[in-house]
Amino acid sequence: MKLISRNKSVLTRKSNLESLVTLKNFPVFFGCTDKDPKEDIFTDMKWSIDPETGVIQLTELIPLEILYQSQHVDGVGKTWEEYYNSFSEYILNQNPKNVLEIGGGQGRLAEKTLSKNPDINWTIVEPNPTYKGKYKIKLIPAFFDSNFKSDKKYDTIVFSQVLEHAYDPMSFIENIASFLEIGGRLIFAFPNLELWVKNKYTNSLNFEHTFLMSDNHIDYILSKYSFRIIHKKIYEEHSIFYTAMNTDISMIRQIRNKHFKYKKIFMDFINSYYQSVKELNKKIEFTNRPIYLFGAHIFTQYLLCLGLNKDNIISILDNSKLKQGKRLYGTNFFVESPEVLRGQYNPIVILKAGIYNEEIKKDILDNINSSTIFWE
Numbered sequence: 001m002k003l004i005s006r007n008k009s010v011l012t013r014k015s016n017l018e019s020l021v022t023l024k025n026f027p028v029f030f031g032c033t034d035k036d037p038k039e040d041i042f043t044d045m046k047w048s049i050d051p052e053t054g055v056i057q058l059t060e061l062i063p064l065e066i067l068y069q070s071q072h073v074d075g076v077g078k079t080w081e082e083y084y085n086s087f088s089e090y091i092l093n094q095n096p097k098n099v100l101e102i103g104g105g106q107g108r109l110a111e112k113t114l115s116k117n118p119d120i121n122w123t124i125v126e127p128n129p130t131y132k133g134k135y136k137i138k139l140i141p142a143f144f145d146s147n148f149k150s151d152k153k154y155d156t157i158v159f160s161q162v163l164e165h166a167y168d169p170m171s172f173i174e175n176i177a178s179f180l181e182i183g184g185r186l187i188f189a190f191p192n193l194e195l196w197v198k199n200k201y202t203n204s205l206n207f208e209h210t211f212l213m214s215d216n217h218i219d220y221i222l223s224k225y226s227f228r229i230i231h232k233k234i235y236e237e238h239s240i241f242y243t244a245m246n247t248d249i250s251m252i253r254q255i256r257n258k259h260f261k262y263k264k265i266f267m268d269f270i271n272s273y274y275q276s277v278k279e280l281n282k283k284i285e286f287t288n289r290p291i292y293l294f295g296a297h298i299f300t301q302y303l304l305c306l307g308l309n310k311d312n313i314i315s316i317l318d319n320s321k322l323k324q325g326k327r328l329y330g331t332n333f334f335v336e337s338p339e340v341l342r343g344q345y346n347p348i349v350i351l352k353a354g355i356y357n358e359e360i361k362k363d364i365l366d367n368i369n370s371s372t373i374f375w376e
Contacts (some may be wrong), residue, residue, distance in 0.1 A: 001028070001041055003330065004061040009050040010169055010211055011220070011255065017048040017059060021264065021270055026305050027330025028062045028207060029069055030298045032323040041066065042329050047266070054258030056205070056212040056266050061167055064143065067207060068127055078359050083238060087160060087189050088112035090233065091242045094187055096120055096156035102144045102176075103162040107131030123152070136365045146175050153181065160189045160238070163218070164209045170221055171370060177225040180246045186227060189239045190218060194262075197269050199237075201354030202302040205266075208219075212266065215240050216256050223253040238355060274307055280350060281309045283375060291348045294360060296323040296335040299353050304331055308350075315340070317349065319363075341369040350375045 008015050023045040033040075050348045091099075091113055097120065104110055104124030114120060114135045123138040124131065125148065131139060142148060157180055166172035176186060194214045196204035205212055215232070218240075222229060228251075229245035235241055280303070284291065289312065293300045296318040304310070316333045318324065321336045341347045341364060349364070351357055351374045364372050 001043070001063065001066060003043065004063060006057065006061055006167065007059050009053065009055065010057055011050060011053050011055055011217060011256040012292070014052065016051060019046045020049055020056065020266065021304060022046045026207065027301055028066055029329045029330055030206070030208060030301065031070060032296050032326035032335055033329050034326055037327070038331055043329065045262070049259060049263055051259050052257060053217065053255050054262040056262055057219060058207070061210060062207050063219055070128060077356060079356055083235070084112045087241060088116065091158060091187050092117055092187055094243055096185070098152070098154045098157045099123065100125060100154040101160050102157065102159040104129065104131065107137060109160050110137050111135060122204050145173065148170070148179070153326065154184065156185045156187060159214050160188050162189060162191050163188060164193065164211070167210065169211070170224070173221050173226050173227070177227065177246055182246055182248055184246045184247065186242070186244045186263065188242050189235070191239050192237060195237055195352065197265050199354065200269050200272050202273070202352065203298050203354055206349055207297050212262060214258065218242070220253050220255045223251055226250045239295065273302060275309050276352070277303060277306045280375060284309045284311055287312065287348070289346070290347055291350060292317050292341070293333070294318070294351045295353045296320070296328045300328060301330055303350070303352060338364055338368055341372055344369060346371045346373050348373045349376060352376065
């Protein structure tokens, strides 16, 4: 596998990045697989910071066809359900008629929005489309980049949790500006990565989320490519919703340098996980009880790659039927439903699922096994 070098700042394009930390031998795919473990690929995760803007970024990237080799996110659970409801309402408030959604995944956002207004014409461009629902949604199996073409005109481009996946966020927004006619609207949701890193969520930064930016940095990128921000909404501790209009007027906003702040919260984030693994390993050493890991995703991979003791760990639990019965890539552990906890006496579950922790705990304690012990 040949890595993609990104040794210049994603904002300034300067080659003055400051190295921060390297996480050794990380799996390159965050999903589950039926393939032999011998086929799994590992590489180092190398993080640096831009001293002029504070943006933290990976300097070596995984080829997209490997990183997104199959669909591995289906957004199950109450948190995602409420998020999709809120973002679909936000989209409807902008009265779109012809929508192009970038990275539509399984069609959750499209379904939610069209259930409330079925008259919207909706097209999804997605490299691994899996939508098989009831609405008349057009699917285009492709990446959205400078090569993407369409004969159809769209008044609105929508995406949810996509910009943070772009290897070159500046070019990504520039391509949208070139594709969308003047007066067209861009509506998107961007995760509140600064807050996620502060809160030590491992799904904040990884091989898929390859940079840490705040809304101030996003504002700068939009203004650079002549988007005028019409509306911005903070959605709980989850995301920021944006509406921006494509114009022919460039009024570039200033970037606030977050070098000191971001370096501190990032290193606190990394060091806290090394400390968490040490503490969990002490607990594992002194118990003979069966232990489960929750989250067939980056949550579990982070713990294992940082040295979590695998002794007494039975399997990985996950609510996603897309993952159950498969093996988490980069590990020897298979995925089971949390229902396996039913009837067990004081089963132990290691839970480091960030924003989803409370939802997961409540579901297991209320509906499956009230005696479950959580190590967080």
